[in-house]
Amino acid sequence: MSKTLRRLIVVLAVSLYLLGSSLGLQATEIIVKDGQKIVFLGNSITVSGWINSTGYVTLTIAGLEANGIRVNAIPAGIGGQKSNQMLERLERDVLKKKPDWMILSCGVNDVWQGAQGIPLDNYKINITAIIDKCQAAGVKVVILTATVIGEDLDNDYNKKLSSYNKFLRSLAKEKKCLLADVNAMFQKLISANPNPGLVLTSDGVHMNTDGDKVMATCILRAFGLNIGQMKKAEESWNDIFNQEMK
Numbered sequence: 503m504s505k506t507l508r509r510l511i512v513v514l515a516v517s518l519y520l521l522g523s524s525l526g527l528q529a530t531e532i533i534v535k536d537g538q539k540i541v542f543l544g545n546s547i548t549v550s551g552w553i554n555s556t557g558y559v560t561l562t563i564a565g566l567e568a569n570g571i572r573v574n575a576i577p578a579g580i581g582g583q584k585s586n587q588m589l590e591r592l593e594r595d596v597l598k599k600k601p602d603w604m605i606l607s608c609g610v611n612d613v614w615q616g617a618q619g620i621p622l623d624n625y626k627i628n629i630t631a632i633i634d635k636c637q638a639a640g641v642k643v644v645i646l647t648a649t650v651i652g653e654d655l656d657n658d659y660n661k662k663l664s665s666y667n668k669f670l671r672s673l674a675k676e677k678k679c680l681l682a683d684v685n686a687m688f689q690k691l692i693s694a695n696p697n698p699g700l701v702l703t704s705d706g707v708h709m710n711t712d713g714d715k716v717m718a719t720c721i722l723r724a725f726g727l728n729i730g731q732m733k734k735a736e737e738s739w740n741d742i743f744n745q746e747m748k
Contacts, residue, residue, distance in 0.1 A: 539602050542579060542605050543608070544607035544646075546580075546582060547579070548578070551709070561739055565727065566722070582611060584611045584619065585612050588608055592636075593635075597635065608632075642680075646684050649688050681724060688716065715739065722735055
């Protein structure tokens, strides 16, 4: 599949998303305020999203800034981590930072690590505890559904992951958290790919530039950015991409 076709698919799908085919709980206006703190809790996907100039964390922050909202982003991603490990370090890496928001990306390793992973029942306990502790401390939460484990959507990993994501969607409603349903968006985009090959990831799990863009889009939409505000965000991203190519 050519890069041009791949990007056309991404642009088309994201455009449909912005025009109203969004999934999950979203704000009706931008609810992140200037000067607030946002912790990004996650695994290696979050690490890459922070350290890469076109990573989803970077793009999320740039998209907010393009709309006049400057926030203090705090990285809290550690490669290979699962829900139990994120719960164990929640106090140190999230709550002690006293953030206004915590964006949670967790689930891929709980499934991908197989026998060393976290069964669904335990995952539910861990994630619920993370949300409860954050909310008790006055931290607002955005839950990201887990993306994919390989871009073969019918493989055993992704079939198993679907139950974890079903729980996350239900928990977001129960706890009144914002939900950025990145998995649903990935499913749409990958399904639209007519040929074998990677669309949104570099290795089946970690994001390529398009995957990072989709993740950031889902987060910003969950935060309440409308179509016009998303256009401003995308313009700022183009500046980042152009700078990266120099």
